Amino acid sequence: MESNVNQVVNHNHAHRGKIKICDGKILATQSFEGEQHVMRVQCPEIVTGSEPGNFVHVKCSNELSMRRPMSIMRASPREGWIEFLFKTVGKGTDLLAKQQVGAIISIMGPIGTPFKLSGYRKKPILIGGGVGIPPMVYLAENMKRQSNLEPLVLMGSEIPFPFPLKPSQIMTTRVPSDAIAAMPLLEDWGICSRLASNQGYAGCFDGFVTDLAKFAILSSSEQNDIELFACGPTAMLKVVQSIASEYDLPCQISLEEHMACAVGGCAGCAIEISTPEGKAMKRVCVDGPIFEAENVIFGGG
Ligand SMILES: Cc1cc2nc3c(=O)[nH]c(=O)nc-3n(C[C@H](O)[C@H](O)[C@H](O)COP(=O)(O)OP(=O)(O)OC[C@H]3O[C@@H](n4cnc5c(N)ncnc54)[C@H](O)[C@@H]3O)c2cc1C
Ligand code: FES
Numbered sequence: 428m429e430s431n432v433n434q435v436v437n438h439n440h441a442h443r444g445k446i447k448i449c450d451g452k453i454l455a456t457q458s459f460e461g462e463q464h465v466m467r468v469q470c471p472e473i474v475t476g477s478e479p480g481n482f483v484h485v486k487c488s489n490e491l492s493m494r495r496p497m498s499i500m501r502a503s504p505r506e507g508w509i510e511f512l513f514k515t516v517g518k519g520t521d522l523l524a525k526q527q528v529g530a531i532i533s534i535m536g537p538i539g540t541p542f543k544l545s546g547y548r549k550k551p552i553l554i555g556g557g558v559g560i561p562p563m564v565y566l567a568e569n570m571k572r573q574s575n576l577e578p579l580v581l582m583g584s585e586i587p588f589p590f591p592l593k594p595s596q597i598m599t600t601r602v603p604s605d606a607i608a609a610m611p612l613l614e615d616w617g618i619c620s621r622l623a624s625n626q627g628y629a630g631c632f633d634g635f636v637t638d639l640a641k642f643a644i645l646s647s648s649e650q651n652d653i654e655l656f657a658c659g660p661t662a663m664l665k666v667v668q669s670i671a672s673e674y675d676l677p678c679q680i681s682l683e684e685h686m687a688c689a690v691g692g693c694a695g696c697a698i699e700i701s702t703p704e705g706k707a708m709k710r711v712c713v714d715g716p717i718f719e720a721e722n723v724i725f726g727g728g
Contacts, residue, residue: 445476446690448535453528454508461586462515463558464524465500471507473536479566480681480717483509483536484689488522494535495519496686496712498658500561501568509534512561512589538689539716542566542679548654550647553580554640554667556659560589562681564610566656567618579643580613580620583636583663588622592630595621601643606632637666644674654678661725668720678720684711699724 451470458464473483477499484494501510515521526532542562551570555563560582570576579601582588588610595609597619606621608630613620623632623639632639636659644653653674657667658681671678684696691713700709701722709715 477537478541480541481537486533559659
């Protein structure tokens with residue numbers, strides 16, 4: 428076995444009871460333009476019980492005591508690894524990017540409330556922006572594998588995408604006909620994806636991913652079948668929230684906040700959420716990171 432579980436964190440929430448800390452071996456790394464990296468780590472105990480929307484808290488290096496949260500992009504229960512995609516933005520992610528294949532890093536997870544996997548409408552649209560792409564990949568794979576749903580995955584980036592672009596072989600009338608670029612991984616799984624950017628990348632929709640999502644909603648003859656799922660920068664999530672409200676669509680979004688403990692103990696990640704009893708403070712790490720979009724109060728306002 429390539430990993431070693433050295434602690435189990437038990438809490439009241441069912442999903443918190445399954446959080447483990449695991450010393451995982453780095454099996455593979457890939458780097459892309461824009462200081463984006465994909466890392467695959469052996470940690471079978473964390474794969475067991477992980478669901479789309481969950482994240483891991485990663486010890487980037489022995490030099491840093493604080494862990495950094497990363498969404499799970501892929502998880503292989505059969506081979507016992509998880510993969511995450513990250514962008515270098517500061518000290519932690521810089522040190523993580525320097526880790527070599529074969530090194531052992533401490534991973535804590537799976538953490539958080541996952542996307543709700545029951546009661547889907549028939550035509551889910553998954554919207555990922557930048558480093559918000561990973562949870563959409565995990566969710567799309569899960570939808571395809573565990574149900575008869577045909578997710579449409581829309582991704583946006585203003586820096587080169589962290590994968591080579593591929594002209595899609597999966598036809599759809601839900602996007603403009605000149606938007607043909609797709610993510611190879613999703614294409615291989617038979618999942619329809621399309622890419623958006625304002626940077627003029629070949630085959631991509633020219634505009635924001637939210638404009639592409641709006642096109643997909645408007646071009647659908649059965650809007651009542653659509654459900655939205657999104658992860659990305661706050662500006663993108665605000666637009667997704669307003670689109671969901673405008674078209675009266677159910678919508679779950681994944682939020683990011685600064686995190687210290689990531690297991691509900693410090694309240695450092697608390698945000699304001701609208702509940703039936705009024706406004707309440709909720710912790711993004713354990714009450715989220717997935718929330719119903721209509722309940723999220725962005726910027727506390
Ligand atoms: C649930 C969750 C899932 C995430 N998933 C991904 C992912 O899949 N890929 C990815 O690239 N990034 C992801 N992030 C953001 C990632 O955790 C931060 O980029 C990282 O912690 C920055 O650490 P740093 O030391 O490199 O940068 P720092 O020097 O600490 O900070 C650089 C920038 O990152 C932001 N940041 C710092 N710490 C955090 C934090 N704990 N949470 C959020 N933002 C922070 C700061 O606002 C600052 O703008 C996720 C964050 C959360 C909360
Ligand atoms: S990070 Fe400590 S409660 Fe969420």
